[in-house]
Amino acid sequence: MNTSTNVKNVLLINSSLNGEQGNSNRLASEFVAKLSEKFEVKVTERDLAKDPLPHLSQAEMGAWMTAANDRTEEQVQLADISDSLIEELKNNDTLVIGMPMYNFGIPSTFKVWIDRIARAGITFSYTENGPVGLLESKKAIIVAARGGMYAGTPKDSQSQYLKDVLAFVGITDVQFIYAEALNMPAKDENVILARQAMDVTAEALI
Structure with missing residues (x-):
């Protein structure tokens, strides 16, 4: 391990x-x-499949829009779901996302996480020129595992969406590591290629 003071706070999200x-x-x-x-490395792990978040409700959004001192006990509990996730994200400088592809899209559990961390006035703000992300100086590395071959094709609905939604909250340094064709005969070779890409990416972070 590198014994320098270069500490990376990593939020690992799996789904x-x-x-x-x-x-x-x-x-x-x-x-x-x-x-x-x-x-x-100091790692915080969040498994959205093991510990799924509830779908966002109007009641929870209403809690966000109620001043903290005016919230009911229920609203305090509802607002705390999003508040704690945002605080967790703010406290980490590197975001590592394990991203499976389900039916050409992201897991619904991950979308629920996105719905909680994208909040006006907290992680982005609206300006006369449009929304501006407020989470700066963070890097996201997305390890995307797919059963087929989709990267760079119109069927890859994940990559652009993830870049767009992370940029929406200010995370514009986003890098993908693809492990594709994992349900096809070339699986072993493609896992090797993905691991090689991980080596290169990790080395480049120094």
Whole structure:
């Protein structure tokens, strides 16, 4: 491990229904392990499949829009869901996301997380020129695992969406590591390629 004072606070988010056996979970965890070989790393883990968040409701949004001193006990509890997730995100400088592809899109559990961390006046603000993200100086590395080959094609609905929604809250330094064709005969070769990409990405963070 690097013994310098260069500490990286890493938020690892996984959402595979297959847990530790999921390709995206395994590879994202491997990437964080590679980082720990090069830096002093403090990792916060959030498994959105193991501990799913409830879908966003009007009552919860209403709690956000109520002044803190005026909230009911229920509204305090509802607002705390989003507040705690945003605080967790703010406290980490590097975001590592294990991203499986389900039916050409992101897992619904991850969308629920996005719905909680994208809040006007807190993680972005509206200006006369449009929305401006408020979470700055953060890097996101997305380890995207897919059963087929989608990167760079119109069927990849994940990549642009993730870049757009993260930029919306101010995270514009976004990098993808793709592990594709994992349900096809070339799986082993493509996992090797993904691991090589992880090595290069980890080295570039020094």
